[in-house]
Amino acid sequence: MRQTWRWFGPKDLVSIDDMLQAGVEGVVTALHHIPTGEVWQPAEIAQRQAALAVMSDGAPSGLAWEVVESLPVSEDIKRQTGDWKRHIENWKTSMRHLAAAGIEVICYNFMPILDWTRTDLSYRLKNGATCMRYDAVDFAAFDLFILKRKGVADDYTPEVTEAARARLATMSDARRQELTGNVVFGLPGAAERMSLEDVKDHLARYDAITPERLRRHLVDFLAEVTPLAEELGMRLCCHPDDPPFPLLGLPRIMSTEADYMAVMDAVDLRANGITLCTGSLGARADNDLPGMMSRLGSRVHFLHLRNVALEDDHLGGSFHEAAHLEGNTDMVAMIAAILAEEARRRAEGRADWRIPFRPDHGQDILDDQSRKAQPGYPAIGRLKGLAELRGIATALSHPLVAGA
Template sequence: MRHTWRWFGKQDRVSIDDMRQAGVQGVVTALHQLPTGAVWPMDQIARRQDELAMMKDGTPSGLAWEVVESLPVSEAIKTQTGEWRAHVESWIASMRNLNASGIDVICYNFMPVLDWTRTDLAWKRPSGATCMRFDFIDFAAFDIHILQRRGAAEDFSDEIRSEAARRYAEMDDPRREQLAGNVIFGLPGAAERFSLQDVRDLLDSYAPVTDAVLRRNFHDFLELVVPVAQEIGVRLCCHPDDPPFGLLGLPRVMSTEADYAERVAAVDLPANGITLCSGSLGARPDNDLPGMMDRLGDRVHFLHLRNVRRDGDDIRGSFFEDEHLGGQTDMVALVASVLREEARRRRAGRADASIPMRPDHGQDILDDIGRGGQPGYPAIGRLKGLAELRGIEAALSHKGVA
């Protein structure tokens, strides 16, 4: 695996020096400051490359921008409204500029409205570490009582509605504001900032967009961008829904193995690939991560390795982001599957035999606490995760083992 690390630019509290000392081999980043739908110009791509190429003392870092995460797909494209065709052309132009700059792996997502959703960004564990958590009752309280989405109550069982009402009644105003902020007021690295009314308006725009419509729109997008990617040598990799189940009445089309297989088959070219995120997919009990890697590995262009622990076995339920070797995904089995796929690629002579991987998210530990970094992206917590994953890889790759 190629060991990469996500970086949010100069404002990131985790520096280039930190990454270099962690033993990172490549960088995953994006031009988060640019609005969705805009073309990423060559000069700004070059500026980001220059920023990560130097350490604080001016010496070369030896690091390069290797994976884009993310090149955003606009809501107009997803709903096929407004200037969606112009946005597709801008997306293709950005892809061409990235490729001309030497970057050939682009991660993106097709999730409506919100890139990911958590109700707590610093949930305290018994060890004193903090992590991100999705609490289904808190989310129902937000949806029904704070956002007051039309039809929200009907999306939950009587038991969940009752518990959400009780939970909401116990919250003071600061906690209600904090919950709303955690869910919608801004995502790490995103240029957009959403108000409650912004979200209501966006949800209204999705009223006619069913699962079937979103799938069709996704396939239309793939038919426009994948042939270009194939021609110029770019590998596209769609990230799964996070969490991988329905929320806010919105459609979900990248939550299961069947979803992945259908998207790949829609435009059956090697450039049309996937980001296998073990944390997002692991929030559903019916997703078999090592099996998915075995069956879909040929199209896995990017790996996010993290672990979650679910509170139960419901498809829609609460979970928290556990240690990388903690949660309910068998990380050893998953890494073993990755190494088998890489061995197959080497035998086939594929140039992409080493799959870029990043230790996704991490718990805040030690000096991470109080640093004020991007939620889910601490320095030491991710370093710990990378070390654990690197240890698994080294053990499984040892002569006589793999």
């Protein structure tokens, strides 16, 4: 398991020095400032590589850009509208530039509009730590009574609607504004620049797109880019829906093992692979994550390891981001499955036998609460998670355990 760390670039409040002291081996980053659909030029790629190669005092960090997260897929590509064909060609050109710079793994997602959805970005736990949380009733209150989305009433039972109405009545104006900002945080553009009418406009563009049609569009996209990835020696890995159930009337197509199997079978090339995110997929109790790793492992090119605590029994219920060893996912079983897959790859002679992973998200603890880094990406909370994951992997690989 190759230990990596997500870095949002020079403006990230978690520095190169911080991640180096955490003991990571490689960096996961992206050129977030380049507009979606445009080409990532060699000079921009080289500039980012140079930035992460040095510590604050100018000493070499020894770290390299190993995984792109993410090279964004435009909404035009997802809908097959507007400039979608040009955007695919630009995506392929960016792939060539990344390959020339020595970068082999590209994580992307095919979620319509939303990269992820939470109702709370700093939910306080009993021990004083804070984390991100999805409250199903709060979300329904936003969807039904704040956004007032077209056709929204059909998506909720009378019981949920009444619970949402009662919840809204308890919310101050400040909480309503905070909830709106949290939900649209994962939409294109910053929350403060997007009105509710803007959100409705984005959603309306998906009115005629069913899950089946969106899946066809994903397969069309992969049929274009995966052969080139094979030629370049690159690995593409699709991130699952977050959360992995329908929201805002949008289609969801990467939420289960069956979803991944359908797409892997449709474009059956090794370069067409998976970002197995235990946090996103773990928000569904019916996803068997260690089993998915065992059955789909040959196509898992990147791992996000985090945990969620499910607060409801039903699909689409509330959850919060737990400490890495404290949620519903059995992380020991998960890491055992990862190590078994790596052993199989090594026996096959695969050069990519070590699978890059990063400690995904983390709770804000200690000095994280004053640092105020990117939501979900604190320094100390992620370091704690990485240490726990590293400890499991080390123990399971020890001769006393491995040989037992």
